[in-house]
Amino acid sequence: MKQTIIAKLKLHTTSEQLAQLRNLQLAYRDALNYVSRYAFEHGKMSSKRRLQEGTYQELRVLYALPAQMACSVPRQVGATYKGLWTKYKKHAASRKAGVTKKRYKGLDQPPRYLSPTVTYQQGRDYGFKTEQRVSVLTLSGRLILPYSGYERYVALIEQGTSIGTAQLWYDQRKKRFYLLVALSLELPDPEPGDLSQVVGVDVGRRYLAVTSTTTGSGDPLFFLGKEAVAQADHYTRLRKRLQQKGTRGAMRKVRAIEQRERRLKAETNHCISKRIIHRHPASLIGLEELTDIRERTKPKKHRRTKQGKSSELVSPKQRRENRRRSQWSFAQLQAMIAYKAMLAGSVATKVDADYSSQACPRCGHTARANRPGKGLVFVCQNCHYTLHADLVGARNLVLRTLLVWQDWARTGLLSVAPDTSDSEAKAARLSRYAELRWSPDASPSLQRWGH
Template identity: 65%
Template sequence: MKQIIIAKLKLHTESAQFAALRKTQLAYRDALNYVSRYSFEHGKMSNQRALQRDCYDEIRLKFGLPAQMACNVPRQVGATYKGLWTKTKQNAALRSAGLTKKRYKGLDQAPTYVSPTLTYNYHRDYSLKSNNQVSILTLDGRVIVSYTGYDKHVALIQHGAEIGAAKLWYDKPHKQFYLLISLELERADPTPESHSHVVGVDVGQRYLAVTATPNNEAAFYCGKAVRAKADHYARLRKRLQKKGTRSATRRSVILSGRERRLKQDANHLISRRIIDQHPHSIIGLEDLTHIRERTKRRKGQKASKKQRKANRHASKWAFAELHGYIAYKATMAGSMAVKVDAHYSSQACPMCGYTDPSNRPNKGLLFVCQSCHYTLHADLVGARNVTMRTLLTRQDWMSTGTLLVSPDVSCDEAKALRQQRYSELRWSTDTSPRRRGVG
């Protein structure tokens, strides 16, 4: 099994090297915008080969980019337009089904590239030297720059990791260049014997994550302080947007970066603690794909002030980012993450299997089964249901020899069969979990 990670190397440049790298970055960005405009004017092309055929010579002559960079530009623009076309088609399908009235406007004008980040190919545009040095291609030729980085990443670069493409990133506030190198690591293939422990993770708003194990162990990761800070940034940005001046816009961009880093830090911390507490485990995560379309909530003028605030919380927290962090860190630590069906995980009783929205009175933190009167913290009930579904995935793995890392709900029939199996699951009779409050 292969795992890809990103090593971040800090480049220590001299003044001439700094100027050469910056000049190359800006020329690469100008070439991206040129090809983007060309694609838009010629039917919003997404075919990378056609863009390279039509624009390659102009990129070399007008912007002076080397051959490999001139090939990377049409590929990047083509990938951008392909993603925009995918979103446009998805939006058209949703509009025809009556699920939304908003029209996707991503292809109304040519995409503009603002970031000067450029792509380097290993052994063509850059190569690693001894004594922690890297040779990087610029418009003025190659420059040899010394670097520093995380000790474990540097050790992987020097011993055994398969090195791939890299991105040259510029930190404008600090005027610092970084080289982001992709490393491909070889990991032992997991087996049911090596991953005998199971843990389920339920994500939410009041508690960003709740974990549960079959041994009735539980951990709560509170998000109250982090969410309050994010709400503070949202209020500041709202006032700045009303002001509308250029300085207010610059300040708003700065606050957006702070909020993004705040959430990234919280997700990194939670994922690291989950992985450290459950080594060599199968970690079950809810499959939240299309969760916004599945959940019915009031929006716009029909929603109350409290509902609009809840909608903003649900739409702005990066649950997919948290799942991604857990997945890659689990692989690095000898564990693995699998997706399980999230349908009705917060409404199903883990003791009797009765599923109904009324099991969550007023959609609060208390779960009260209307059939067997089982009462527990609602988020912990969700985590237990995820744990049982993960156990079912491991049992299928042991019996068939094939591990499904995501549930098969491609059709209504498959979904109904899985729901029938889930309704037969029962939790242990011990209803007193050993709880660990975190955060």
């Protein structure tokens, strides 16, 4: 099994070398925007081959890009347009189904590239030398620069690990360049018998993550999100005031705050995922399938009357809740858990999140009334089972992950994520979930579920 990790290497440059790399970044960004405008003017095309044929010579002459970079730019722009067309078709299907009434605006104007990050192709644009040095391409030739980084990643590079593309990234705050290198690791394929327990991870806003295992003997983990979310709200208020000011200095400060908030979320998610993996070694970890969660849980709108006309407007309170719903990066948290689990000998899989916080794990009764006022207390209206609502969600994920493990042990195939496009298959899975029951005396051994 292959696992790709990103090694962050700090480049040690002189002032002259830093200027050369900076000029390359700006030229690369301008070239991306040029090809983006060309694609928009020619039918918003996403064909990488046609974009390269139409812009290659201009990229070489106008921006003095080396040959390989003049090929990489159209490929990157083509991938961007392909993603936009995918979102357009998906949004059109949602609009046809009545999920939303808004029109997709992602293709109304050509995408604009703001980040001056450069993509390097291994063996053509960059390559590693001896004594912790790397050769990178610039507009005026190659530079051989010393680098440093995490000792484990540096050792993997020196041992000849499979190396992929890299990105040249500039930290404006520290005035320093980094090379983000993709490393492909060959890991042994996991087997059901190699895992000792099943873990469910429920994510949310009040508690960023709550874990549960197959038995009640292991204490669940609760990761409170109050402090991190409050800090993110503070950054939102700062950005709003600065954007209303609108000066160049204010917008520069806005970009700095955005980067600070991104680092806050990444650091918080890194600490949570690291602790979960360290606490539950050799485990099958069940994560919620949150794809299209915003469309599936569309917020309510409040009706108001404005100037004598009836119209649907969102109240300030609901607007704040809508912002908070999309504020935290749960996809990033789950991705960190998945790749850290694989490196530690565990396996992460996704299961359906439907009704995981509304279904009673003891008797199976499912109803919204089981969570009075959508609070943190779960009270089953049938058997009066009472527990922390997020812990109930984590336990339901444990039960559903046990089914995945059972199917894996029986068929030899592991389902990494459920197929949400097939409504009949999903209905069958939900029917199986309704038959699951939580037992406080569950055995920690998984063998009874399989062979």
